[in-house]
Every structure is written in C-alpha cells, then in structure tokens.
Amino acid sequence: MAETVTMPKLGFDMAEGTLIRWVIGEGEAVKRGAVLAEIETDKATVEVESAYEGILARHLVPQGSVVPVNTPIAIIAQPGEPLEGIGEPAKTAGRGEEVQPAREEDKVQPASAALPNVFTPPAAIKASPLARRIAAEKGIPLQGMSGSGPGGRIVKRDVEAFAAQQSPAVSPPPPAVSPQPPAGGGQPLNRLRAAIGRRMVEAKQSVPHFYVTHDYDVAALLDLRQQINAWLPENEKLSLNDFIVKAVALTLEQFPNLNASLQGEQIVTHTAINVGVAVAVEGGLLTVVCREANRKSLRQIAAEVKSLASRARQGKVRPEDIEGSTFSISNLGMYAVEHFIAIINPPEAAILAVGSARQTPVVSNDAIVPGWRMKATLSVDHRISDGAEAARFLQVLGDYLETPLKMLA
C-alpha cells in the first residue's frame, strides 16, 4: 500500500514550513531513514527523513512552496506497486512523521493545594473545535487562556473575549506623519527574525517578568577551569559557560518550580532538566538544548554544546536540537558585558542572563584588593514563582559557582 508523507510539525508553534528542495526525485527508490527533502521552518532548515521504504511515486508539492503542517507532501509506493493512479493525496496522515518533544515524563502539580490533583497531559489544551478554529484564524495562542466551559474548556466566548480585550492594546496608534522612507531601503523580516519577534512579543505581553541580580566571585571557578583545561586537548577545552550550564542544572534539582511551565491553571514541573543555551546565528538566535545536563559531566556538556552550536550556526539543526528546553541561559560574557536582563523563552519559567567575568576592586579583610566578579540576572515568570525563591536560587547557584569543586563531586 502506498504511504503518504506529510509536512512534519517540528515544534509546538510551527504552523507551516517551506519545502526548499526535493532530495529524492519522483520514481527514485527510498530507504527508511533516507533524506527526502529539505524544509525550512521558522527556526531552521531541517531534513525530512522517510519513515517508509519504497519508491517515491509523487511529489505532491513543488519546491519552494509553503506547506501547512500535516499536509501530504509525497507518496511512497511499495516496490512493484503500479504507480499509475497514485498521486491523489491520501486522506490519512502519514504515521511516524511527527517529531514532538518527549514530555511523557512530565508530572503535573496543582497550582495551589486547593485544586484537585488531577493528571492532565500537559500537551492537551481543553478547547472546543470552534474555539480552536477561531483562535487559529485570529492567531491567538490558547496556552494560558482560561476556559469558561464545563471543566474549564475554552469555548468560543472565551476566545472572542480574549480577542476583544487584546485588539485595542495590540494595534499601534497610526503615525501622525507618514514615516520617512528608510535611508537604506526596506528589508523583509526573515522567518527566524519573525519567529523571534512573535515569541518575544508573546512572552513580554503575557508573562509578568521580574528580575533578580547576583554578583558572583568567580576567582576559584576561573582557577579550576585553567587547571582542567591545562590537560585537555585544544578542541575539548571547557568554556566558562559549560560550568554555568552544569551549575544551573544542579541548582535546578533543588528548584523544580523554576524548571516548570504554566499550562492553564496548572504548574507543570518537568522531571528532566534540559538546559537551553542561546546561540547567536546569522539573522537571529537559536536556543540549543543540552538534555539532562545535571547528569552529564563538564566534558560531555562542553562537547555537546559545542556541536549543537556549530550545527546551529551552519543552519543545519535537527528538530531535537532546539526543542524541549526547560530553562534557558543567555550568556553575553564574551562581549565584555557587565550585566543585562533576558526575556523568558516561553513556556519556560525563567531565564538566566550572564555577564562577563571581570577583574574589579573588591573588599577583602577590610582591604581593597583585585578580585574576579561575574553578574547574573534571573528573569522569572511571576505567575509561577516569587522574588524570595528566585533569590534563593541565585544563592544556591553561587554555592556551585564559588565553590566549583562541588560540581565535580
């Protein structure tokens, strides 16, 4: 039987992808796992692999077309199956095509003790089909919207009320005078830029951020790094950021509430600690994911982040490279930045913005002496956590950063 390949959904907010190039032509043989095509999503160029073996009978979309997710893009026939008559997109969506972050391990905690402890799969948002359709048409995310239907279901009136409430705030006032034509000419946003913009607007408008800054003594950390790097080969040397990833992951073990997401009225804490690391790429930035960083050695973390970052810079990330982070770190230390604050990467609860390690006069034993300091600012979703918890987090993080041998224990 011929199988249908559909446009995969490579992330919870992916609605469509551009089919850049067909790698396998019509009539050619396909092996399971072979690269069928390259698609460009908001975030990256990704290779679509075949879940089936057979003959590529038909391309259902031409190169360069923008295709909604789950739309059939190709038909793969069995060897020997007549190709005549194949080509109508089959009704059934291709199986095994969807790549989704594994979230089975997630557990759900009620937002307050008064709520019943009902298990709800975190991916399922309870909304009527009509509410979903209207939300999709209006481009309104259902996450976080409260439902007035039975059992908290989001229904039409909720979406409409949300839209009515939003629209006056969102639409900017018309400019009083027509803007001057830009000196260098206009340039359309690339997809990554547009995606970053959309998500950051969403985060800043819907997530109440608060910020806590801490100044760390990193003299011991720099020392330790120098000692370790002394016997590591050139291409395996540890960066300061690798230590920070490890320290943050270990700290998160004690702060499950900050390794969490708000879903509707529930705080979903993630059992896996997957640390996202922001990487600057051409035209924007990507957050690559170091999974279960709390269980990895510094060398493992260093090697992994290095290869993820390199793939990201080359535009060759795989979906799993950039999906599923539970907490993010943005480090501008290499640019001699004293301190900055970051916008939370939804649906995460917090993000750590790390400045440069810098030599500065410090007070030690009532004397001013040269010392090493590094500032870090935690941005936190106030719906999930409060200032005291954020401050304690930064304190525990300091235990690791200032007594770095603890990370090695």
Add this chain to the structure above:
Amino acid sequence: MPRITLREAISQALWEEMERDPKVFILGEEVGVWGGTYAVTKGFYDHFGEKRVKDTPIAEAVIVGAAIGAAMAGQRPVAELMTINFAFSAMDHIVNEAAKLHYMFGGQFRLPLVIRAVGGGGRQLGATHSQTPDAVFAHFPGLKVVSPGTPADAKGLLKSAIRSDDPVLFIEHATMYQVRGEVPEGDYTIPIGQSKIQRAGRDVTVVAYSKGLEIALKAADALAKDGVEAEVVDLRTLRPLDMQPVVESFKKTNRAVVVEEGWKSYGVGAEVVARLYEEAFDYVDAPIQRVAQKEVPLPYNRTLEQMALPQVDDVIRAVKEVL
C-alpha cells in the same frame, strides 16, 4: 386555517387520496367495519366499500406481504399496523422484500406502498407494545421512513407517501392523535426528506421529530423564560435524512441537543450527532447532547414508564449542559 387533530389530519389525507386515485386502498386489522383501532378510518368502510377498505386476519406478515404483492401489481396499498411492535412479525417482508425488490429485479418493479404504523410509549401498554424502534427501520436503504410531529405535516407527508412510488413506513405516535394544530384545507403535499425549522432561535439547536418535537417545543418555551432561545429543527423524515437545516442551524448556534423517544444506543440521535461532527466539526463549541429513552424495556407502571421516557425537564437540563 382550521385547527384539527392529528387523527383528523391523517384521516383527511387518506380520504382525499382515495377519492383522487382509485388504486389507493386500505388494509389492516379492524380498519373496516370497526373504523380503525385509533378510529382513523371511521366511516371509510361505508363510503369506499369492502374492496377498498379491507379487514385482514391478525397476521402482520399477511398484511404487509399482500400489500407488497398488490403494489407490485400496480395498486397503491396503504397497510395499517395496529402497532409498530407488530411490524417485527412482518420484518422479513418489510426489510427483505419491500426495501429491496425494486433493486433486486433491476428496476422492473416499483413498490408504491405505504405502511402506516403506530409507535411510541406512554400509554401503559407494557414493554412489548410501547417501543419506538424507528431507527431500526431507518437503518435499511430502500425504505423511506417518515414520522411527523404536527397535524399539518402528517397530512402533507402522508399524501406524499401515498403518491410515492417507493415503499414508505409512516410512523404515527400513539399519544399524539389528539394533538391539535392548524392544517390547510384541501389538497397539499409536503415533500418526503425535508427537515424543517419549527421554532427559530439563536442560542442552541434542538433536533427532534414526532413526540420528541412536542417535548422539544415545550422545553424551548420554558427556556425562553430564562432568555435562552432554542431553535427547534424537526427531522420529519428519518430516511432520507435531511441534515442541511440542522447543519445550518448548528453553524449558527454551535450547540445542539438531539431529542428522540427511542433508546439512545445506536439511535436517531447517534446518527444526527455523528453527521454534525462529520459535517460541522469546526463549529462545535460544546459536546452535543442526546436526550432519549432510558436503556430498559419500558415499564408498565405509570410512574416508572414516565421516568424512562424522555421528558421536557430532560431537554432543559441537556440544553443547560451545552450552553
């Protein structure tokens, strides 16, 4: 427009059609000399004579079988079954012959046959004489199944059934013969296979037919006092089922309740709900509710019987559930 009973409306349709077409004749138990168990054919025997108003033995297979033969031979028989529960005795004739002969003989025969059957519960006739098995018959392609909810529809639909060249099962509800409504005088027909909006509203679509329509309309009146405007769609014909007015109404209200007197499992409501999900999924704003008979053989005891049958309060509750 005169307000007459459903009994009078059906009686008028039969009388006018027999006057109009000499091929139309009636057969059934007690239809002649006695004038019909439900007095629908009172006076027919004296006026049309024993050849056109035939009393039969108490044998439903004979009644339907003879009617099928007469129809194949070019007559337009109207067979009366005292209750639809007795149709089970004639099941083979109804579903294996009436519904299929036209197809199995390559279209050589038409079957201009009407089976009038009295269905429904609520008259304390016990479990075997109180059933509403409409969905059972509507299951079979080849048979048209009509079940009116108002006197005017009853008259117009029965005339269409008698003039139809296909076999039609015409189900009348046993407790509705005294229901009155405005009925146009003289000859008119209502096409088989057209649902109708019997009450306009904007908040919720209530789909019903036959006795369910009466319940739905009463519920709609009660709901209107609370500011809820229910739109009541009357199916009138179960096969072929006309979903268009139902779907159009649903696209407007996004909420629906289906009312039927038969059991819920595998019933008319199940069919309507499935079609709504198939044809209007993106307009669903709440799970569609069904109101139907409790899943028991209908009790004889009056209190228990009424508890088992769908009531106005059940519809009101279901509507509030979907709002």
